[in-house]
Amino acid sequence: MPDLFVYGTLRFPEILEALLGRVPRLSPASADGWRVAALPGLAYPGLVRAEGRAEGLVVEGLAEAELEILHAYEDDDYTVETVPLTDGRRALAYVWRHAALPDAWDPAAFDVAAWVPVCVAFRAELPRDRAPREAG
Template sequence: MIAGRAESTSALTCIIDNQPAHDAYLRWGYTVMGEIKHATALFVYGTLQFDAVLEALLGRIPKRATASAPGWRAAALVGRVYPGLVAAPGYASPGLRLTDLSRRERGILDAFEDDRYDLREVELTSGGRGLAYVWPDGDVCGENWDAEQFKALHLQEYAARCARIAPRLAAEAGL
């Protein structure tokens, strides 16, 4: 019954990774209208490795673990303080695996990275796979991005900028 009228069908929304709830709905006679997929971790290799940036954008520090992506490198980009992940046989880009991002937080990070990056699944040496923001092409320097140099020269100002734009990013993400 919805607002005093009988409904011929109803829908339930289940949190994506809630397999026990999914199984219970089937036992109770509901029809599942789509596949339940487990959320994939996000592999970050540049500015999103820094607590100050994550805190500024998301308001918290997600759970994370050290990881690397073989066959990729975090390349310095012409005129930018942030890197781009580019294919590079023989390399393994160091980074972090963020494992507990909410849908809202993923939307904010997607809006932050915007259309300049492609979201792709990459293999991780820590086991499994993760999604990563991959730089498509252009403006790639021959050298790798230097996280320590970024931390020393740009992190404070960059994190402050992230805090200023976070509300707009959340709005753009439709959250």
């Protein structure tokens, strides 16, 4: 499975745990020619083409079913594209399809603890065959 470049809510281990039931391996990454933009009226960001560099992480070792869960989580407001990373790797990324604000999204201002229940509820609504299996 391809790696996934994450720059917003999926960069937080707590969010990945709530969605997938585990935290896959994460490594720092960045992509030139992109920025992590604040979105009007939304707590989460979008990746948009722009001068500069988008900072984030690469999620490695996702199973196909896990990637499907993340695709569903990100919904149709994003397209999935392969982006080149500054270290020479390539990874899938969720690219925002609509207008974004000129401001950068600030991950330090994101309330992870408030978002985890949203992710737990999303996971609970998945069809049984798409929900990740619990370890143990």
